[in-house]
Amino acid sequence: MKIDVLTLFPEMFQPVFQTSILKKAAEKEAVQYRVINFRDYSSNKHKTVDDYPYGGGVGMVLKPQPVFDAIEDLTKEETKKPRIILMCPQGETYTQKKAEQFAKEDHLIFICGHYEGYDERIRSHVVTDEISIGDYVLTGGELASMVVIDSVVRLLPGVLGKEASHELDSFSTGLLEHPHYTRPAEYKGYKVPDVLLSGNHEKIEQWRSKESLRRTFERRPDLLDKYELSEQQKIWLKEIENEKN
Structure with missing residues (x-):
């Protein structure tokens, strides 16, 4: 499985992916992690990824362009569209059944947002799944995506010591x-x-x-x-x- 994470804080993932079962899974080549700072895809000379919401309001909204371009780049050589997962408190409540479903995929892409929210065109035209890990709000999607990734990777064949360990x-x-x-x-x-x-x-x-x-x-x-x-x-x-x- 390939797991890509789009985030503004890639440094948060290194200690997680280099520890315990997630590290062992990569060493066994059951999974490959890539952490991408989608700020690198911003076409703005200042590399900004957010802007004020149309209609006014408090907070900033993630712009569509960096996310669209990042997804296009990550999937340009693929014939099958991966599951593109938006971590969001408005999403479907995450369950073990969903983890089992994701574990059958070849490629997962996680989008971790910050600020007030996402431009709606990201939800409408890029994302395949919106996932929430509970009825509360975090400062960003990074911690939530780590939870989901951990629950999925442990289900991959050969990752745990015994195949029945998770059953x-x-x-x-x-x-x-x-x-x-x-x-x-x-x-x-x-x-x-x-x-x-x-x-x-x-x-x-x-x-x-x-x-x-x-x-x-x-x-x-x-x-x-x-x-x-x-x-x-x-x-x-x-x-x-x-x-x-």
Whole structure:
């Protein structure tokens, strides 16, 4: 996968792309990162990328020309249009399903804005996806794009140690992930559930499935509204509900 980032602050990305899983992914040649300062594409002699909004108002708006020219340059040799992602608080709320969708692409381009907003022609004629990571406003799209990139890259084949490492993550299955424990079996009087020490893998998987359902019911019951429960899960859910009464 190729990942290009258009930003006015390229220095923000170097420590992120040179650390942990994102660095290992590049070393394994699963992904190639390019960080581009789209100020370099400004046709203005002062290299300005923003201007006052038509009609008046507070703040500055990113001009279309530098972004249009940058995208044209990055895609001039491609026959298939990449996913061009605008990080924006007005966008679609980001989910694990969206991450899985992006992970199937060959090329992603992220546009990180600043100031008051984007010229609407960028949204209308360049962008394929508008993404928000939550109902709050950041000073720019850089941090948000890092979140999305991290969530996508870890899904690429061969990036994590085991292919199944991400398949049981919270939200990947539609439910929150079950609790985890490690050594010691008892710490300050707090014990690991006996079933996890039993060596009975069938019972362990049943426990994990039920606890995943319990955690979802307790913390994100809204996820159950669109999740198709198996007959066994329906029985477990009734037991969990009865425990709360």
